[in-house]
Amino acid sequence: MTRRIDVIATDDAPACPRCGGESLLYARAPHTWTNTAGEPVNGYTGVVLCPECDASTPHAAPLITWFHVNGQADEEDEGFVSLLVAWATSIFVPTLDEQALDDEIDRWRRDL
Numbered sequence: 001m002t003r004r005i006d007v008i009a010t011d012d013a014p015a016c017p018r019c020g021g022e023s024l025l026y027a028r029a030p031h032t033w034t035n036t037a038g039e040p041v042n043g044y045t046g047v048v049l050c051p052e053c054d055a056s057t058p059h060a061a062p063l064i065t066w067f068h069v070n071g072q073a074d075e076e077d078e079g080f081v082s083l084l085v086a087w088a089t090s091i092f093v094p095t096l097d098e099q100a101l102d103d104e105i106d107r108w109r110r111d112l
Contacts, residue, residue: 022051025073027047047093059089
């Protein structure tokens with residue numbers, strides 16, 4: 001099954017949610033989880049390419065190096081496009097941690 005990863009063209013990619021540092025790219029990746037009724041819930045989540053957090057990730061490292069050497073992305077550059085596709089297809093969206101979600105909901109309700 002092919003997933004559609006949307007790479008968002010922006011000069012202002014969001015900060016990395018892991019370290020808070022500046023990211024190089026922003027993409028939206030599809031995900032699905034099953035709700036308590038047993039039905040699939042489809043959605044998208046944002047993913048960033050972080051030069052710090054992703055530096056040792058196999059498909060991210062070459063793309064990070066490309067940015068360090070070349071600076072701005074150019075969709076006409078076949079090397080860049082190849083690295084971008086490799087990174088985008090390797091994006092992994094973890095399974096929903098329902099306990100963490102319930103804990104966050106409880107904290108939010110207590111703060112009301």
